[in-house]
Amino acid sequence: MSNLLLLPVIVPLATVLILLLAHGRKWLQQIIGIGGIALQFTVAVWIFVVVNSQGIQVIQLGSWPAPFGITFVADLFSSIMLMVAALIGLMTAIYAMPTISDNRQRFSYYPLVNAMLMGVNGAFLTGDVFNLYVWFEVMIMASFVLLTLGGSRQQMNGAIKYVAMNLVASMLFLAGIGLLYGQAGTLNMADLALKIRASDDAFLLNSSAMLFFVAFSLKAALFPFFFWLPASYPTAPMAITAFFSGLLTKVGVYALIRFFTLFFVQNQSFWHPLLLWAGGITMLVGVLTAASQYDMRRILSFHIISQIGYIIMGLGLFTVAGIAGAIYYMVHNIVAKANTFLVAGMVYKLRGTYDLKAISGLYKNYPLVALLFVIPAMGLAGVPPFSGFVGKLMLVVAGFEAEKWVITGVALLVGLFTLFSMVKIWNEGFWKKHTGNDASDNKKLPVAMLVPVAILALITILLGVAAEPVVELCMRAAHQLIDPSSYIEAVLGKQY
Amino acid sequence: MIVEWIAAVLIIAGAFLMMIAALGIVRFRDVYLRLHAATKAPSLASLLLIAGIVLQFFSLPVLIKGLLIVLFIFITAPISSHMISRVGHLMHVRQDERTHRDELPEQDDDDQNIGPS
Amino acid sequence: MELYLIIAAIFTLAFLAPMLHKWFPKAIGWILASVPAAVFAYLIYLSIDIGYGLVVYESYAWIPSLGISMSFYLDGLSLLFLLMITAIGALVLIYSGYYMQHYSLKGRFYFYLMLFMGAMMGLVLSGNLISIFVFWELTSISSYLLIGFFHEKTKSRAAALQALLVTALGGLALMAGMVLINLSTGTYEIIELLNEREILQNSPYYLAILILVGLGAMTKSAQFPFHFWLPSAMAGPSPVSAFLHSATMVKAGIYILLRLAPVLGGTLEWRAGLSVVGLVTMLVGAYFSLTQKDLKAILAYSTIMALGTLMLLVGIDTYQSIKAAIIFLVVHSLYKGALFMVAGSIDKQTGTRDIYQLGGLFRTMPYTTVVALLALFSMAGLPPFIGFVGKEMIYEAKSIIPETGNLPLIASIIANAFMVAISAIIAWHVFFAKAGNLPKQPKETPFRLWVGPAVLSALSLLLALFPGFFDRNIAEPAIGAVWDASVSLQIKLWHGFNLVLLYSVITIAVGALIFAFRKKIIPAIQKFNERFFAIDFAQKFLDMVDGFLHLTKKKTDFIQGGVQRYYLMIIFVTASALVWYQLFYTRFWDFNSDIGYIPFYAAGVAVVVIAATVVAVFSKSRVVALIAMGMVGWGLALIFAFYGAIDLAITQIMTETLVLVIFVMIIYHLPVFKSFSRLSTRIRDGVIAVVFGGFMMGLSLKADYLNLYPAISDYFAQNSFTEGHGRNIVNVILVDFRAMDTLGEITVLTIAAIGVFVLMRMKNKKTEELK
Amino acid sequence: MGLILSILTGVLYAAAIYLLLRRSIVKMILGIIFLGNATNVLVFVSGGLTKASPAFIAEGQQVAAEHIADPLPQALILTAIVISFGIIAFSLALMYRFYKITGTDDLDDVTEEDEV
């Protein structure tokens, strides 16, 4: 019973309010906005420490007992995600200082980022299906606004697609909730888990599970629901795109993992092959489409899709190793992927374009940028000793252990293609002979751009080199997910 | 008992009036005539229905709410019909040829802000 | 003994290299070389113990939850490789200290080179499969960076990409193989694996492991059909070729096979697979080397031939063959390293590498000539060089395999004869024949350029003449590590008159014949090649990549075509398909046709709403659609009211009205509907819509059917007034029981308001991007 | 007659999908509105249709009568209506902006390849 769990929602909300009242002054917005996120990060770490040492934390909002009111629950999985989300928020907000236009910073950027983090945090923490929907809406509403601010044709195009497809997803989600409530008579996740696991007829819940699956797949950009992502992500400024790439799809994935480990376990022979197929095709399609692109942002955007496939594969394996791999991969991917986007933003700042055909000579003139690109890129490609390698290894081991040969083979092959597209960026953008004047090609990048990238790169390295604590943590988190009895007990109390 | 009977008559009358109004907007020949049907009859119809309710479930709040409804309908219905007829006229919606007079020929002078732009 | 310190030292040096280069631009080669040289000396010192059977094993936990540790394992095999890496590495560093002087970005070059050296040493020192893999990938990456050193040339970039892709493909296979090994035996540790031979060979995954590990070795060691990256990789600077492509990286594949031979080897699959691959590679390498004009290309193909030979020897898998393999490994490293460096010097001094253009260098570059000739003799396998010893052993090994008869032997003789001929051709054309037009007037190279090859060539000679220490302390333990038996090795130049000697004589004779008739044979072969082997593997590979890109581009354009309707269409179609599939799978077709209480007036309103919906959908006018939509909204509000949802009905009416107002005020600014779609499009969309709507209808029918438990709402009815102090249960739920939902909801509204505000107020700037 | 509300749900969904697949952005947003309505009805229907009085506790009583409408789906739909109201307002503003920037209301005119 600790109100601590509320802070990740209340802190950003309060930040948003203060920012709304203090709109117009850039420096004030920066201080309050970034300070708010930093506070969130601290809170997230605190929650993590508490959860790690004392087990699953629960708060019954409004003192209403569990299945009736709304419950906030933090298990290891949520608290890891909370931490990573706040980290990415912090880094991108710092990165935004020199890159987002003044006008935006004065009025809308910081409140929206905080609001989106509020939604994300709420989604990670809530233990109630409908409440999850509400947080999803908070999140996507904020992301809508963040994404649509801008004036180009392409941006509008991306925005419309993003809005339309996400709304479809939301509505399917809501329909799923309606059916679920009609059938199971409760909305609390732990209660659902208890009731569904106890019932023989629970496989009849498949239809609402399917609606959830489609809705979350849309949010998570699984094949064939990913179209909005490459259409919209490349259109926003990089600080925002990086922020999105780290969080938006991952919340969808989080929901998938939460739902399909906690209570939609009634018909495993139906769901797990489906998830595996979805994951496999997703990773293949994403990476193949990425390979053909020449726009850095689009390459990276398509990559997000392929990496989602890995995570879903981990879920589809449904073993402790698989889910631990999925969690690890998710953490790694959030960090590394956001970082590559931030580096792409640097490239844009230096060269004024994202088109690889027009970018050249970065390697020679900007070795630091090259280094900062290589680390997350190799991380994504799964080259040891960076974080991606450990994630891939965990998934491959899990896949082989579960004797799912095809998908594991696909996962390995996709690693090769990922490497290919990263190297393509490197070959074209960095190694190619500089077409312009070398002598004048020595722009300085602002420190506020370099610092977040460097920190994220450091994390990528640390996740790989000092992987043990993280891997062990993911294993424990996966244990909690696979065997939810501790979750249920924490939420519903001893009496169940 | 007698109250119930009166109330019943009032509802049926109100509903019937409503139907007549609807029939009116189907049968009448142009917008302006239909507006008559669509504004006057329903106002009366709701008055009747509310009277029925007040009779049947008499209490002070019900009376007040009923009066408010009637009041609001009597205020707002003319506003909307006024706007609709105005716009119809401005749009040159065809009048039935049997209408004798058009009191607002082409001009629209009480509207200061707007001119053809 | 802290083995990790060796690798750590190299890596530290790697990171310091750019700075060192800045501070000591002249002496950088010497400085960097000193560390591997010191390591070499230390290893020689160690080898005394290793010679007596000492094995060093250290293990440091890395990811214990996955059973992965960073462990180091030094036995004879590792030692042999380490010695070669450090020796050639030190010499190459000295060499490149001069060679690279005039290139830009040298600091990074040294960094990569040292990184590679560290990775390679890590690879051969590792005692854990995963740490082997880690270093394996690191060698791929650093070799990519080295091969692409001249990165402003398109060709270099392509070559680097090719090498990386091929080796990375192998790396993935290797990783899969290693995971499978772990799955069968439960360990990644080499030292534990050595006892698991039985288990592994009886494992159901044995064949898969073999293929996967073999694939890894084949790509790294440039075996047919993955050999093509090696000649392309000659686009890198010569020191890189001398280091990577003679002794180190290309031998990594052989190393991993030798390392795992005690565990995986000895089966028919192992023998057959490796022998066939090795044999083909050997012949391909030898054959293609003859027609090349570029000195480095010749060397590259001859390397392929040597690698094929090694693979064949490993595959034959007898004591003799392993012995031959180890010796030939050393032999080849020595002469090939020297020759690559010489080739680099010649290129540097004359400006060309075309052997038919070169000539007469013995006059202008006497030291280089001597050094090169020594190495070439070793390559040709002439006595008294160790190359001769190696070849003798190979023949010996091949002549006593029972299963395959004489085929390997004959192939080997042919291949070696080619080598003899090539050595002769190089020697003649480069150093003695009349020179063509050289881009630069050659003059002797400085000491730093010829000392490296000189040392290697000298070693070729010395090891053959004075084999004692080498035999006892280096070769024997190495063989012992692979072939688990007590080994006693005596390298002898002279075996007496026997069959093997005859084979050697035949080889040299055939080689001499080829050399003598080269003017006829080479054009003939070339013509033959053009007709029958007109396959440029490297080009094919690039074409494949291009084709792949083209294909994916096409596919992307098809999938991600940019038109939103198609996206939505695919989404709806897939969603419908999934739900229908699920309905089918769940075998639940019996819908509940009587879904509850429906009074006639509700039904009537519903019918009108349906009709209004149809009007809204098909109307040609926006305003009509809007009005119909308003009617739908109110109809729904009525239906809500009929079922007792008062607050809901009020809210629905209010929002519907306000949406109508907003909508009308916005389409103010937009043009009227045009009829965009053709009839067929509409019918298609209509079908999709009906299918989707159909299953939603089905789901709503099913909804009431399954009621697992009584709903939780009774609690609200019980406690709303007593605990929540409100008689309006819905409102109490909204502001008390589920107040968090409402908080989120008003947050959404606030954000939406901010969004609308910004969107409507924003100036119409062209682009608002990064400044 | 019992089917009629289910049919209504289906028709609303079908209408929404059909409108979403049109080229005009106005129709697309109409489609979004219909989708929201359809979902609300679906939730309402799945909550159970019973002959029940409104979910109020009568004056002078501590607990609700036996047969009241299930208040929870109502609260959920109410929240959903409000949320979709915000979203629709936003999409309408977006529509305005889209038209101002692109000069068209035809979604097919604008694809991802457009570079300004």
Place this chain on the structure above:
Amino acid sequence: MNDFNIIRTAAYIAFGFLLLALVFVFYRLAKGPSLPDRLVALDLTAYIAIGMILTLVFISGQTRYIDVALIIALIVFIGSVAVAKFLKRRFYDR
């Protein structure tokens, strides 16, 4: 509750009339011909809705429904006014 409840019966009859009215109005909405015609139809729909809600009061015996009618009475005209305003603008725009 006896079998023949006069108020209830009357309310059912009233509902019949109101539904009929709704159908008529819908006909006008679908048919047009002019936009103001449809607007009139929309306006009348609101009144019919009020009528239905009031009739529902009789059937259910719950006076709380009157609130719904009150709100409808208060708010619907804003829609008509807005649409009318729009139509005017549109017309001048030609």
Place this chain on the structure above:
Amino acid sequence: MTTQILRISSKYLKPAFVVLSLVILYRGHNEPGGGFISGLLAASGYVFYMLAWNVETALKKMWIQPVPLMAIGLLLALASGIIGVAAGEPFMSGQWITVLNITLGTPLLFDVGVYFTVIGVMLTIMSVILEKVDQWD
């Protein structure tokens, strides 16, 4: 398009809307109504006023501008939750006091917060949208 009829009626209807909305807000916990409905109702009054006159005039008539109103509303909602925390219970636990036979509590405060937020939101949206329409006139 505005007319005299609209203008005059809006003058009288706006206060009627606001008063009625306050009544509905107050009764919301026990009778149909509540923060959202009453907020929309109050906002509708102003929207009608905007339609009849123009946005500027309508906003001048307001004591607090829409955007701060939103923030205040959210703040009230948040505060109502934090009161529960201050009382040592989980967030949003209802705290009730009875003054003169009227039961007041944090959920009511929350409802008031919703009320203000909704008014602020509606008027923010409507004002920027109707502004554009005013510009056309």
